Amino acid sequence: MLKYLAKRFLTLIPVLLGVTFITFILMDIAPGDPAEIMLSRRDIEVTPENLERAREALGLGEPLPVRYLSWLQGVIQGNLGTSFTTGEPVSREIISRLPATIELAAGGLAVMFILALPLGTAAALLRGTFGDHLGRLTALVGASIPSFYLGLLLITYIAVPTQWIPVMGRGEGLIGLVLPSITLGFGLAATYARLLRANLLEVLQLDFIRSARSRGLKETVIIGNYALRNALIPVVTLLGITMGHLLGGTVVIERIFAWPGVGRLAVDAIFDRNYPVIQGYVLLMGVAFVFLNLLIDISYRFLDPRVKMEEGEGQTG
Amino acid sequence: MKEGRCLALIGESGAGKSITALSLLRIVPPPGKITGGEVILDNRDLLKLGKEEMRLVRGEELALVFQDSLSTFNPVRTVGGHICETINAHRRLPNGQAKEMALEKMADLGLPAGRVFRSFPFQLSGGMRQRAALAMALCLHPRILITDEATTSLDVTLQAQVLHYLKKHLEDCCMSILFITHDLAAAAAVADQVAVIYAGRIVEKGQLKKVFKQPLHPYTQALLRSHPSFCPGTLKPIQGSPPDLALLPEGCSFYPRCPEAAGICLSRVPEMLEVDSGRQVACHLVKSAILTKGEIAAS
Incomplete structure (x- = not known):
């Protein structure tokens, strides 16, 4: 197990080198000059001399490979550079935004599970009935409705008339989390409920379900212990990818609810050509994806004993 | 069927042997349906029982062993978990007692009980898995055991051993067996009555010795x-x-x-x-x- 983890962590290195280097190149190719943007933001006249000085200050004078290597050197020492626009360390900027993003991701996933688990299961069990069709229709609507529209609907018809829930920002305690989580979770739930329904239908046709019935097990035990557990395995795979995306921030929802998350930070950084922040963000995403997928792979082990982590393990007979 | 007897149901593939077994337990997979007839056990028509009553009959009074042992078990649960679950679905037992019953039955069938109990189905060989499935079916002492080609996948020596055990069990426990097979030799080894099925209908029935010696149909x-x-x-x-x-x-x-x-x-x-x-x-x-x-x- 430890050997396996070490191996997986080693794969992290080439992945991160790859994505950060590609981002570096892409940013360089992309039109727009960070020095120019910075000058105009600060109402300084854009003259060739001023531009030159600004470039120097931002460390843009060197050729690209040199810049990448010096950035890399900083990263190894735990220094992600400073933001072009605020002058704050990038790590501090990202860390200050991360809690809001994690909160929203957790809230969205919670809403997703609360909706998708019972709906997906019910749809599979009621296959072909009115309830199933209704559920599938709802899922279709949920999957098709754009999150900005759903978010605006919730704000207009729930937050504004009732005044219970803050319309914008995080508010006091967790109450501000409610509407963004619902907006996020609803769209996700549609996909997951459909996936769960399809998997469950497949598993319910397998022989071991018939065998469980032949032994007189209760239907609840058969669904919970036999069908759901096997049907959840593909769901967990998708969950790894979804969580990675959520940690990257959900730009649209963060915009609508004025949610101070990582996604907005990244989008603003892209508009400002704020290279260090973009680099820091990409690095975070790379780590998050690799790490979450590692977590998912480990969780397979508990869901499905047939999955072996390394040679010689898991086989006793 | 009479108590303590073994009825062999024989016929070629596709004759309707397995669907008969599933019908007796009322677990015919859709779109199949039982459209008529009666299944009488102790003067009760099983087709008229409620869902919950029928659930209690399954496993406790009528136990079924399938041909393919890999598809008998849930791949993500241990064999022991299956057996205890089956026992607990029918009886409320103090902790550990179900496990003891399971271990005992498995040892009876010549399995290394402790190891099999902890194993996942995919970790066992086909023969061991099939015997574990048999132990699971027998642990509640069902009135009637239905074996659907249950010994067909075993090797010859194991088959003889399992058939011998079934025969002994038959006499000791007042159990009856519905022995579904296409293996005429295996049928002859355990059964005393035989029913020949063709295209879903029984075409000949009687004492095994007489039928095999002088078939009429x-x-x-x-x-x-x-x-x-x-x-x-x-x-x-x-x-x-x-x-x-x-x-x-x-x-x-x-x-x-x-x-x-x-x-x-x-x-x-x-x-x-x-x-x-x-x-x-x-x-x-x-x-x-x-x-x-x-x-x-x-x-």
Whole structure:
């Protein structure tokens, strides 16, 4: 197990080198000059001399490979550079935004599970009935409705008339989390409920379900212990990818609810050509994806004993 | 079926053996449906029981062992978990007692009980898994054990061992067995009664020894002729294949393959006829042969 983890962590290195280097190149190719943007933001006249000085200050004078290597050197020492626009360390900027993003991701996933688990299961069990069709229709609507529209609907018809829930920002305690989580979770739930329904239908046709019935097990035990557990395995795979995306921030929802998350930070950084922040963000995403997928792979082990982590393990007979 | 007896249900693939077993437990997979008839156990019609009552019958009174042991078990649970779960579905037992029962049954069947109990199904060999499935079916001491080709996948020595154990169990526990198989030799080893099924209908029934020695129905005769131990030297396969059950021919369903089919076989379904005590055959030809014999005797 430890050997396996070490191996997986080693794969992290080439992945991160790859994505950060590609981002570096892409940013360089992309039109727009960070020095120019910075000058105009600060109402300084854009003259060739001023531009030159600004470039120097931002460390843009060197050729690209040199810049990448010096950035890399900083990263190894735990220094992600400073933001072009605020002058704050990038790590501090990202860390200050991360809690809001994690909160929203957790809230969205919670809403997703609360909706998708019972709906997906019910749809599979009621296959072909009115309830199933209704559920599938709802899922279709949920999957098709754009999150900005759903978010605006919730704000207009729930937050504004009732005044219970803050319309914008995080508010006091967790109450501000409610509407963004619902907006996020609803769209996700549609996909997951459909996936769960399809998997469950497949598993319910397998022989071991018939065998469980032949032994007189209760239907609840058969669904919970036999069908759901096997049907959840593909769901967990998708969950790894979804969580990675959520940690990257959900730009649209963060915009609508004025949610101070990582996604907005990244989008603003892209508009400002704020290279260090973009680099820091990409690095975070790379780590998050690799790490979450590692977590998912480990969780397979508990869901499905047939999955072996390394040679010689898991086989006793 | 009588207590302590073993009835073999034999017939070729596609004859309706397995679906009979599933129907008895009322677990016919959709779109299949039980459209009529009765399943009587101790004067109760199982087809009329409520869902929960029927659940209690399954496993406790009627236990079923399937042919493919890998699909008997949930791949993500241990064998022990399966057995304890089955026991707990029917009885409330203090902790550990279910496990003891499971271990005991597995040891009876010659399994290394402790290890098998902790293993996942995929970690066991086919033979061990099949015996574990059998132990699971037997642990609640069912009134009737239905084995659907349960010994077919075992090797010869293991098969003999398991059949021997079943026979012993039969006598000790007042259990009955419905032994579904296409293996005539295995049927002969455990069963005392036999029913021959063709295209979903029983065509001949009676004491195993009598039926095997003197088969009356042309299908039984043909079936026996295709087995080496009943017909040494010259094997004769039955020509053709069993009919599609959705498109049964009119009349006797065996007539297209029957070497002796006559006019009446094409138009009317033969009824079950008692030819001897406990011996029943559904064949027009046997019926007319008996009738002529009777007339000769009368005159």
